[in-house]
Amino acid sequence: MRGSQKRKRQYFGRVRLDGVEFKVGDDVYLKRIDAGKEESDEEVEDCVVCRRAGGGTMIECDICLGGFHLKCLDPPLKAVPAGDWACLYCEEGEGRNKRKRPTRRSIKRHRTARERLLASELWAARIDRLWKEPDSSYWFEGPWYIIPEETAMGRQPHNGRREVFRTNHIDTNEMESILRHCYVMEPGAFQKASNEGDDVFFCEYEYDAQWHTFRRIANIDQNDLALSNDGNSEGDWSGDNTEEHEVKSSTYRKHKKQKKVIKEVPIRRKKYSIAAKHANSHSRIGGLEGLWAKSIPSDVRRSQTEFEKAKHALLLSSIPGSLPCRETERKEIRSFLDDAVAAGTQCLGRCLYISGVPGTGKTATVLEVLRGLHKRVEDGELQPYRFIEINGLRLISPEHTYTMIHEALTGEHIGWKKALQKLDKRFSQIVSSSSVDGRPCILLVDELDLLVTRNQSVLYNIFDWPTRAHSRLIVIGIANTIDLPERLLPRIASRMGLQRISFSPYTHHQLQEIIHSRLCGIQAFDKLSVEFASRKVAAVSGDARRALELCRRAVELAEQRLSDLSSTTIKGCRHAKGLGASGKLIGMADVEAAILEMFQAPHMQIMKQSSKQAKIFLLAILHEQNRTGMAETSFEKVAIAHSLLCSTNNEQCPNWDTLLAIGCRLGACRLLLSEQGSQHRLQKLQLNFPSEDVSFALKDNKEVPWLAKYLC
Amino acid sequence: MDLIDEAAAAEHRQQEDCEAAAVDAALALLRRRLLCGSAATLLLPNSQTNRRKLLEALTNTIIQGCSTSMLLIGPRGCGKSLVLDQVLEALQKSYPERVSVVRLNGLLHANDRCAMKEIAKQMCMEHALTFSKGASFEENLHFLTCVVRECARSHRTMIFVLDEFDLFAQRSKQSLLYNLLDLMQSSSSQAALIGVSSRLDADQLLEKRVRSRFSHCKLLFLPPSTDDIFSLYDRLFLLPVNQCSHWQKFSEDFKEKASVVLQQGSVKQLVDEFMSMEVSGQRCVDLLFRALCELNPQSGHISPAQFKVASANLTPQPKLEILTDVSVLELCLLVAMYRLEAREVESYNFNTVFKEYKRLEEHNTCDVYSKQCALRAFEHLLERELIVFKDSSGLGNMLEVRPIKLLVSRHEIDKGLEGNISCPTILRQWRTHETIK
Numbered sequence A: 001m002r003g004s005q006k007r008k009r010q011y012f013g014r015v016r017l018d019g020v021e022f023k024v025g026d027d028v029y030l031k032r033i034d035a036g037k038e039e040s041d042e043e044v045e046d047c048v049v050c051r052r053a054g055g056g057t058m059i060e061c062d063i064c065l066g067g068f069h070l071k072c073l074d075p076p077l078k079a080v081p082a083g084d085w086a087c088l089y090c091e092e093g094e095g096r097n098k099r100k101r102p103t104r105r106s107i108k109r110h111r112t113a114r115e116r117l118l119a120s121e122l123w124a125a126r127i128d129r130l131w132k133e134p135d136s137s138y139w140f141e142g143p144w145y146i147i148p149e150e151t152a153m154g155r156q157p158h159n160g161r162r163e164v165f166r167t168n169h170i171d172t173n174e175m176e177s178i179l180r181h182c183y184v185m186e187p188g189a190f191q192k193a194s195n196e197g198d199d200v201f202f203c204e205y206e207y208d209a210q211w212h213t214f215r216r217i218a219n220i221d222q223n224d225l226a227l228s229n230d231g232n233s234e235g236d237w238s239g240d241n242t243e244e245h246e247v248k249s250s251t252y253r254k255h256k257k258q259k260k261v262i263k264e265v266p267i268r269r270k271k272y273s274i275a276a277k278h279a280n281s282h283s284r285i286g287g288l289e290g291l292w293a294k295s296i297p298s299d300v301r302r303s304q305t306e307f308e309k310a311k312h313a314l315l316l317s318s319i320p321g322s323l324p325c326r327e328t329e330r331k332e333i334r335s336f337l338d339d340a341v342a343a344g345t346q347c348l349g350r351c352l353y354i355s356g357v358p359g360t361g362k363t364a365t366v367l368e369v370l371r372g373l374h375k376r377v378e379d380g381e382l383q384p385y386r387f388i389e390i391n392g393l394r395l396i397s398p399e400h401t402y403t404m405i406h407e408a409l410t411g412e413h414i415g416w417k418k419a420l421q422k423l424d425k426r427f428s429q430i431v432s433s434s435s436v437d438g439r440p441c442i443l444l445v446d447e448l449d450l451l452v453t454r455n456q457s458v459l460y461n462i463f464d465w466p467t468r469a470h471s472r473l474i475v476i477g478i479a480n481t482i483d484l485p486e487r488l489l490p491r492i493a494s495r496m497g498l499q500r501i502s503f504s505p506y507t508h509h510q511l512q513e514i515i516h517s518r519l520c521g522i523q524a525f526d527k528l529s530v531e532f533a534s535r536k537v538a539a540v541s542g543d544a545r546r547a548l549e550l551c552r553r554a555v556e557l558a559e560q561r562l563s564d565l566s567s568t569t570i571k572g573c574r575h576a577k578g579l580g581a582s583g584k585l586i587g588m589a590d591v592e593a594a595i596l597e598m599f600q601a602p603h604m605q606i607m608k609q610s611s612k613q614a615k616i617f618l619l620a621i622l623h624e625q626n627r628t629g630m631a632e633t634s635f636e637k638v639a640i641a642h643s644l645l646c647s648t649n650n651e652q653c654p655n656w657d658t659l660l661a662i663g664c665r666l667g668a669c670r671l672l673l674s675e676q677g678s679q680h681r682l683q684k685l686q687l688n689f690p691s692e693d694v695s696f697a698l699k700d701n702k703e704v705p706w707l708a709k710y711l712c
Numbered sequence B: 001m002d003l004i005d006e007a008a009a010a011e012h013r014q015q016e017d018c019e020a021a022a023v024d025a026a027l028a029l030l031r032r033r034l035l036c037g038s039a040a041t042l043l044l045p046n047s048q049t050n051r052r053k054l055l056e057a058l059t060n061t062i063i064q065g066c067s068t069s070m071l072l073i074g075p076r077g078c079g080k081s082l083v084l085d086q087v088l089e090a091l092q093k094s095y096p097e098r099v100s101v102v103r104l105n106g107l108l109h110a111n112d113r114c115a116m117k118e119i120a121k122q123m124c125m126e127h128a129l130t131f132s133k134g135a136s137f138e139e140n141l142h143f144l145t146c147v148v149r150e151c152a153r154s155h156r157t158m159i160f161v162l163d164e165f166d167l168f169a170q171r172s173k174q175s176l177l178y179n180l181l182d183l184m185q186s187s188s189s190q191a192a193l194i195g196v197s198s199r200l201d202a203d204q205l206l207e208k209r210v211r212s213r214f215s216h217c218k219l220l221f222l223p224p225s226t227d228d229i230f231s232l233y234d235r236l237f238l239l240p241v242n243q244c245s246h247w248q249k250f251s252e253d254f255k256e257k258a259s260v261v262l263q264q265g266s267v268k269q270l271v272d273e274f275m276s277m278e279v280s281g282q283r284c285v286d287l288l289f290r291a292l293c294e295l296n297p298q299s300g301h302i303s304p305a306q307f308k309v310a311s312a313n314l315t316p317q318p319k320l321e322i323l324t325d326v327s328v329l330e331l332c333l334l335v336a337m338y339r340l341e342a343r344e345v346e347s348y349n350f351n352t353v354f355k356e357y358k359r360l361e362e363h364n365t366c367d368v369y370s371k372q373c374a375l376r377a378f379e380h381l382l383e384r385e386l387i388v389f390k391d392s393s394g395l396g397n398m399l400e401v402r403p404i405k406l407l408v409s410r411h412e413i414d415k416g417l418e419g420n421i422s423c424p425t426i427l428r429q430w431r432t433h434e435t436i437k
């Protein structure tokens, strides 16, 4: 019965009501039925000082949200200042000469919708779905927005004045109850928004009305590209999203029926039970609501210092929208994919092999191109495709590839042998290109080298399927070695190595550009120090990760240096003044310290700090090594040399059991390479570091100065 | 008259009780300090700076959401686990509900599959979810990614602690490390990975793409210097004050006596010597703990003699003790083997050794044992690992003919012969006699 009713329901992407267009994804004010008499929805806000609306630019106080004419301020402002601004009343709120806020005139002032929302007289919701019921009433469904006062915690000091929370409680309402649009943005867009009017809010968190918990709303980039697979629309790809429906207002009025908008007070659903499902064994994981935060910590809303901004910008995870220095590669990949997707049924044997050392942006570039592609599909410019991502290191065995691909295509989890059969069959048969199964499929295989098996059958299959006439499979393989195809069987190499892109390690110019582009607008780094860091990394590996981490570490060190400095200056000395502005930036010294920390091996320090007898033991090995000319010696020989060294230099010689323990300890931290201690007298020992390092570390020792005379 | 006496006696007894209680309390306090991860102020200076750095880095992750990875390296017993535990505890205290810790140990989680399972299990425990034993590696990995993403969105930081990090790095594919480190650089996570290892070259073991993902931030835990150790001892003996007058008096007394003892040349030398063998935080704590165990509850104060006993206790000489304990026959066999080695006989077995032993009999008046008896003694030596089979080949063969190796050196045999009371003098002569010849 419900099914038949459903069939009659008509879903729309957008609907025009009384000349206003509402579409999926819009935010709207909702009239509250119980709110008593309707106030007219006067939109204009008047100036706090002159009580008049319009007539010149207005500015909003970030604290009391009052509007002010620029010209009504004292002193008047020429332009809207950047950043937060507080009005005179709020600024001096606590001061003695507190200004008297002009009292409200007694005449009834129209309140804006925003004020009414913040006073809980209006509601706001988002439109997730729009439809027409069989009785031609229009309905929508979506989550509510609530204001901080409506949460269990109440308003917290760090909540913004215009902050709202999106609940995870979804309700159905009649379109009738919509007052008009409002604009709920994510914080980043909110910061930039300037002239959207008064109905702007920002929403960073989702609120669970049942558990009274919060979590951040994931931004769209974070959702992986694979989500687009599910193909929410069957049939022809052109135009299902853009369905438009015009409603004559008169016809709509006829059906006007006052339906109650009921904002349900969240009733306790029956106790949340996850016992039915094992949390970790299903591909769709539920029950994670318990993880949400009980409250929004206040420290996340602090304003950041320049250094903190720099650290954030340098994080590996903050990948820029478009990677600098990879323009040519990106273009190549894009044209490859464009061609392949557009080729339709002619798509045959499209394989791309991408190679390059770690941290050269291979994965990041490919994902960026795919994001662009995804966007074009959403805009309807490109045919929809499917996307499967596989990573060789995320599989327990290479054969699991089949299972993963099959699961991604059909959602069914089966063993790899069966999956192989099914995939084989699927890629050889003809599927109508209009069905989801017939869409082109992009298969990204990251860390491809891990899939090499003894008979290389996995790789063979992966690269053979695209050559079948009806598979419409496009394969992109990523690995580190440039000559991987040559190392494989010729029949695989011939298929895989046709089209290749190699990502060369970054030069120091490129690294510099990458770092600068990330630090754009942040005053933290000395220009030279960035160059120094990138030169160092380029000389070692040309790995962007290394360069970014190095700079980030330098920021941390500088931060520490400055905080140490300020704590000493507080104690009385004032020499920090001399440092001036240059000391406030991250300089060469910080980068140098970071390089030292990152590239220096710790063995010298440990050798210098180790116990007296351990040093003599090392010397004894060195001695033995020089005497015999062989790197490897046995414990017995070393122990004899050790006792000899001790007795000639008036040291007390430890017994052999202790010596054995010393040797094993040195072996445990790999200063020595040693066999097991149970070998005792026959245990083989060898220095793990060049003898120069050892003799350098043992020289100039205050505790046992006589070591020096054996080291030249 | 009597009454007054009794009152005085009672008071005296009470005072004694009080003192005994004070001694007990002081000892309990010191033991707790030594055993259960002492307070931050009782760390050695190097560990203190490391503690600060680690705390800073993790606070940074919690507040600003910068994911990091870090490696704590240093010789065994230098306070890596101690500092890490303290830091995690401090974080959990100051940011309740905002940190979840997952602990793995390379020795316990022998392969990546079971390590991944353990991660999922600990996460399920922490968040009261139901754990499935049958989940595959991929499912657990997916679960892990989801939980970490969810945690990040709720301002929760995941901290992964990998103890014996080097063992994870020695696995063939390092897929656990790759996946965890890859998670650190994904924008939807707020997590930290902390490796703990006693191998200095732990980061060199990483495969190149795993190494590229690792931040290369290393905290080095160094063994302490002697001065550091003494200043630590001084701080350890500083008992906290409270109102009780007895306690007050006792604690001041205690500290004074202890500092006098620590200043003494003999104690200084003893500690120096003890630390010259091996030096680590663990060892200096151990020494003090042993010394406290020897403390005489009547006097209630530490004395140099206790340090002496403690140091002797902590310098075990297993081989030497075994050698001074073995029977005469076993000694004879060892000496016989030694003589064979001295004559550079390449390979020998029980039969050869027994033949050599027979030559001793020719010389002298010593008791004569049968071959059966000697074989029993021989087996005994094998059990005590004073000798071992040269190789595993010929496993099926008779015991008598399998080649063996001697694991004790001349030096040790000498020491053993000296120390062994039942050793006949002729044996000592015999050892030197024909070797020279």
Ligand SMILES: Nc1ncnc2c1ncn2[C@@H]1O[C@H](COP(=O)(O)OP(=O)(O)OP(=O)(O)O)[C@@H](O)[C@H]1O
Pocket (backbone or CB within 6 Å): A315, A316, A317, A318, A319, A320, A323, A324, A325, A326, A356, A357, A358, A359, A360, A361, A362, A363, A364, A365, A479, A480, A514, A544, A545, B185, B209, B212
């Ligand atoms: N051109 C670039 N501009 C900015 N950031 C970059 C650039 N190239 C690389 N990065 C940074 O380096 C990180 C690593 O890049 P990516 O994951 O693409 O490496 P990869 O080449 O796939 O390495 P691997 O072979 O180890 O998988 C990215 O997350 C990004 O932060």
Ligand SMILES: Nc1ncnc2c1ncn2[C@@H]1O[C@H](COP(=O)(O)OP(=O)(O)OP(=O)(O)O)[C@@H](O)[C@H]1O
Pocket (backbone or CB within 6 Å): B034, B035, B037, B038, B042, B043, B044, B047, B074, B075, B076, B077, B078, B079, B080, B081, B082, B083, B197, B198, B280, B281, B282, B283, B285
């Ligand atoms: N710096 C230190 N300050 C105070 N006590 C220390 C210090 N270092 C070690 N100790 C003592 O030694 C004990 C063992 O140290 P810990 O467990 O941290 O060693 P570890 O470095 O983790 O060694 P392993 O590599 O064997 O795990 C501690 O419980 C503590 O009592």
Ligand SMILES: [Mg+2]
Pocket (backbone or CB within 6 Å): A362, A363, A364, A446, A478
């Ligand atoms: Mg990659």
Ligand SMILES: [Mg+2]
Pocket (backbone or CB within 6 Å): B080, B081, B082, B163, B196
């Ligand atoms: Mg430990």
Ligand SMILES: [Zn+2]
Pocket (backbone or CB within 6 Å): A047, A048, A049, A050, A051, A052, A068, A069, A072
């Ligand atoms: Zn005005």
Ligand SMILES: [Zn+2]
Pocket (backbone or CB within 6 Å): A061, A062, A063, A064, A065, A066, A086, A087, A088, A089, A090, A091
């Ligand atoms: Zn104001």
